[in-house]
Amino acid sequence: MYIPKYFKVNNTEDIRNFVQENSFGTVVTTEQGKPIATHLPLGFSKKGEHYYITGHFAYGNSQWRTFEACEDVLVMFQGPHAYISSSWYSRENVPTWNYQAVHMYGKASILEKDELVQELTIMLEKYEKHRENAVLWDKLSPKLLESELKGIVGFKIKVEDIQAAYKLSQNRNETDYMNIIDQLQNEENVNAKHMADLMGNKFKKKI
Template structure:
């Protein structure tokens, strides 16, 4: 991923937090030179000093069969994004797009049955624990579990390279930066509001 120095993020704790909060990712591999992708919810796990992305996909999805032949798997996570009009600046310029994105690279392997169950149980706990009637792993019937396990393949990707970009108008002067935040807050859509919040957060963190 091309990342100008203005927008490069190197704080690993910040990156891992981003991945946890934007965990619906895109997995990209190649098959005979052709890129293929799957969009799936993913987990982030630490084992010793290493980090792993875990998840599962349908057995009928041919992508998991490419894991053995691909040296590197690309996993992409995207946060909010928003159009920024150059009419908001004090000087003439061109419009742009603000966004947050993380790319992780690593080697993928297939999970064992026990590892897959652990991954599934952890995902249910993450997304169900605060529900009124949580559907947790130990509440599922053995029959349903066995039937579902036959239809999916679990995987883990050892993270070997991390690239993160937060393009949040860091290259603009203070006046333009403040104007962009105000305009984004008034755009009336969720993504613009979230980008404005991230820009405000960046200012507070650097005060």
């Protein structure tokens, strides 16, 4: 991923938090030279010295069969993004787009059944524990679980390279930066407002 120096992110903990909050990612592999992709909820954790991405495909999605032949799998995570009008700057310039994106590369392998059960248990806990009628692994019937497990293929990707870009107008002066936040707040667009909040929080941390 092309990343200008202003927007490059190296803080591993920051990237880890970003992925946890934006965990619906895109898994990209190739089949006979053609890129193929699937959009999936994914887990991200550290075991020993290495980071791992985990998830599962529907058995009928043949992308999992490409893992063995693929030297590297690409996984992409994206955060909020928004159009930035250059009319919001104090000097003449061109419009741009603000965004957050993380790319991770690594070798994938298929999970054993007990590993898959563990990952599914963790995923349900993450998304269900705060709900009034939480659907957790140990609350579901063994018969249903056994049936559902036959229809999916779990995987893990040992992360070998992480590339992260947060393009949040860091290259603008403070006056322009604050005006961009104000203008984004006035946009009738959820992504724009999310970007404004993100930029505002980043500014508060800096001062």
